[in-house]
Amino acid sequence: MKEIIREMICIVCPNGCRLTVDDSGEIGGYQCERGLGYARDETVNPTRVLTSTVRVIGGVHRRCPVKTDRPVPKGLLMKAMERVNAVELTAPVECGQIILGNLLGTESNLVTTREIGRAKEIISEAQAP
Amino acid sequence: MYDLIVVGGGPAGLAAARAAAEEGLQKILIAERDGEPGGILNQCIHNGFGLHYFKEELTGPEYALRFVRMIQKTQVEMKLDTMVLDVRPDLTVSMIGRAEGYQVHEARSVVLAMGCRERTRGALAIPGARPAGILTAGTAQRYVNVEGYMVGRRVVILGSGDIGLIMARRMTLEGAKVLACVEIMPYSGGLARNIAQCLHDNDIPLYLSHTLVDIRGRDRVEGVTAAKVDDLKNPVPGTEFTLDCDTILLSVGLIPENELTRKAGISMDERTRGAYVFDNMETTTPGIFACGNVVHVHDLVDYVTLEGERAGRAAAAYVNGGCGSADARTIALRADGDVSYTVPQYLRLSGEDAGSVPVFFRVRRNIVEGTVVVRDGDEKVAAFTRKHMSPGEMERIALPLRLLGRVRAGELSITVEKVAS
Numbered sequence A: 001m002k003e004i005i006r007e008m009i010c011i012v013c014p015n016g017c018r019l020t021v022d023d024s025g026e027i028g029g030y031q032c033e034r035g036l037g038y039a040r041d042e043t044v045n046p047t048r049v050l051t052s053t054v055r056v057i058g059g060v061h062r063r064c065p066v067k068t069d070r071p072v073p074k075g076l077l078m079k080a081m082e083r084v085n086a087v088e089l090t091a092p093v094e095c096g097q098i099i100l101g102n103l104l105g106t107e108s109n110l111v112t113t114r115e116i117g118r119a120k121e122i123i124s125e126a127q128a129p
Numbered sequence B: 001m002y003d004l005i006v007v008g009g010g011p012a013g014l015a016a017a018r019a020a021a022e023e024g025l026q027k028i029l030i031a032e033r034d035g036e037p038g039g040i041l042n043q044c045i046h047n048g049f050g051l052h053y054f055k056e057e058l059t060g061p062e063y064a065l066r067f068v069r070m071i072q073k074t075q076v077e078m079k080l081d082t083m084v085l086d087v088r089p090d091l092t093v094s095m096i097g098r099a100e101g102y103q104v105h106e107a108r109s110v111v112l113a114m115g116c117r118e119r120t121r122g123a124l125a126i127p128g129a130r131p132a133g134i135l136t137a138g139t140a141q142r143y144v145n146v147e148g149y150m151v152g153r154r155v156v157i158l159g160s161g162d163i164g165l166i167m168a169r170r171m172t173l174e175g176a177k178v179l180a181c182v183e184i185m186p187y188s189g190g191l192a193r194n195i196a197q198c199l200h201d202n203d204i205p206l207y208l209s210h211t212l213v214d215i216r217g218r219d220r221v222e223g224v225t226a227a228k229v230d231d232l233k234n235p236v237p238g239t240e241f242t243l244d245c246d247t248i249l250l251s252v253g254l255i256p257e258n259e260l261t262r263k264a265g266i267s268m269d270e271r272t273r274g275a276y277v278f279d280n281m282e283t284t285t286p287g288i289f290a291c292g293n294v295v296h297v298h299d300l301v302d303y304v305t306l307e308g309e310r311a312g313r314a315a316a317a318y319v320n321g322g323c324g325s326a327d328a329r330t331i332a333l334r335a336d337g338d339v340s341y342t343v344p345q346y347l348r349l350s351g352e353d354a355g356s357v358p359v360f361f362r363v364r365r366n367i368v369e370g371t372v373v374v375r376d377g378d379e380k381v382a383a384f385t386r387k388h389m390s391p392g393e394m395e396r397i398a399l400p401l402r403l404l405g406r407v408r409a410g411e412l413s414i415t416v417e418k419v420a421s
């Protein structure tokens, strides 16, 4: 009888299948190939997409959301955050702009995930009667 | 006179407006009280949106932007910084806007898409002091993600709704220490994948069947006491432990924002706290439709979008005179047993028998290997098996219209049964 040595929840899609790994390394509980792939990666090299925000100067908001365009090794997330926190953008910002290439040598780029317009306040105040 | 006025420019409202425009409605207005469209998505910077609808994984702002771009290609007019004050049964809508002041507009149809708001501590009655440092997870999300203020260093999350789970990870990434997530129910209120990628990933303990029994601190939170609860949700003496935190984030549920709906005299379902709706998302007031979180709390924006599109198409059909034919038969859907509600609550059969009607519901407890059974009186008309169902996850079945044509009773019962092993 094979024994389940690890259980995990697949995070690839919202179905959240309960995956199992037995002592022979066989994976069960997945409903699709992507889940199988996730379980394999998770046992060897777990990765995650990092989402965070960076500082924006002169924009309608003070922060611009960003993500890595592919998953990065889980162990590097906090180190990646140090890089993210050092970034400062100036408005206007486009969605999809690459702001850090090849983050920590992972071949993953940090990209913006929304557009941030320039703040109009200063202009409109000047025009106010 | 507008053909359609949409109240709220979140994903539900945007989808409704776009679908109605595609069906040929000319004069469509979206009124949004915020300064930008997109609703709650603008602060949900994490990924996990759009897997069903776009077949790719997007962040909240990216998902919103796609719909905003689609809307920009249509004739749809958008009034931002404009709050709707009143929707009357005769379809006049009053609103107040920063640019245009108070206005009253007539419409041929209205779509309600106001979303929901978070339950707050006041609604919960936690004993203890009332210091600073207690806020809802969604408010914290807005501070951190949009406005760029860190809300605390040592955090306890009360409740395990998705926003709380997402914020547990977010605060950890920003350098805070999240000490625990405390949930009074024996199951989590959020998606399993969020338990995995937000709590497990960061070694944050989840205390199920636990609550906070005391909050300490005068000006700022200095700590909390948690305890186990019994079956009646009363704290069990002797199980108390303390957590030294400076911040408490509440993630204890969302409430559909239905003041306008109630004022309009639309019939409300006490279970969903949203309007009763037919399968085309029409409320009990002809010409007024509703979609998205204002109808019932959704976990996934993809289904919000699909619901919005159905409401938009139905509004267009209503305006073009093709909806609610007098001879349509109405069937009520009755949630029985472990099914806590259904949306829609009513089906209107027009004799068409191609396609299917999506029915959403939630279950009251965790069910492994269950079957969703639909009955017409004693007769089973459909059954759908599910590996796993939990109260934190919305379930969906598609009822084939061809089966519904044969229904004899005026209502169908929906229950969940354990698969006999």
Ligand SMILES: Cc1cc2nc3c(=O)[nH]c(=O)nc-3n(C[C@H](O)[C@H](O)[C@H](O)COP(=O)(O)OP(=O)(O)OC[C@H]3O[C@@H](n4cnc5c(N)ncnc54)[C@H](O)[C@@H]3O)c2cc1C
Pocket: B007, B008, B009, B010, B011, B012, B013, B031, B032, B033, B034, B037, B038, B039, B040, B041, B044, B047, B048, B049, B050, B082, B083, B084, B085, B113, B114, B115, B116, B138, B141, B162, B163, B166, B257, B260, B291, B292, B293, B294, B298, B299, B300, B301, B302, B304
């Ligand atoms: C923290 C969090 C995390 C989530 N994570 C995910 C996820 O990972 N994946 C996923 O698919 N889904 C997720 N969701 C769910 C999804 O984002 C929501 O279900 C969806 O945004 C609801 O859309 P809506 O249009 O109904 O409401 P909302 O987005 O709330 O939009 C309602 C809009 O109506 C406006 N409004 C309200 N009242 C008025 C008024 N009187 N006049 C004018 N305007 C008004 C509001 O300003 C708002 O813009 C998450 C939700 C939250 C809160």
Ligand code: SF4
Pocket: A010, A011, A012, A013, A014, A015, A016, A017, A029, A030, A031, A032, A033, A034, A035, A036, A038
């Ligand atoms: S196994 Fe497939 S279906 Fe199941 S959660 Fe993972 S990706 Fe989704």
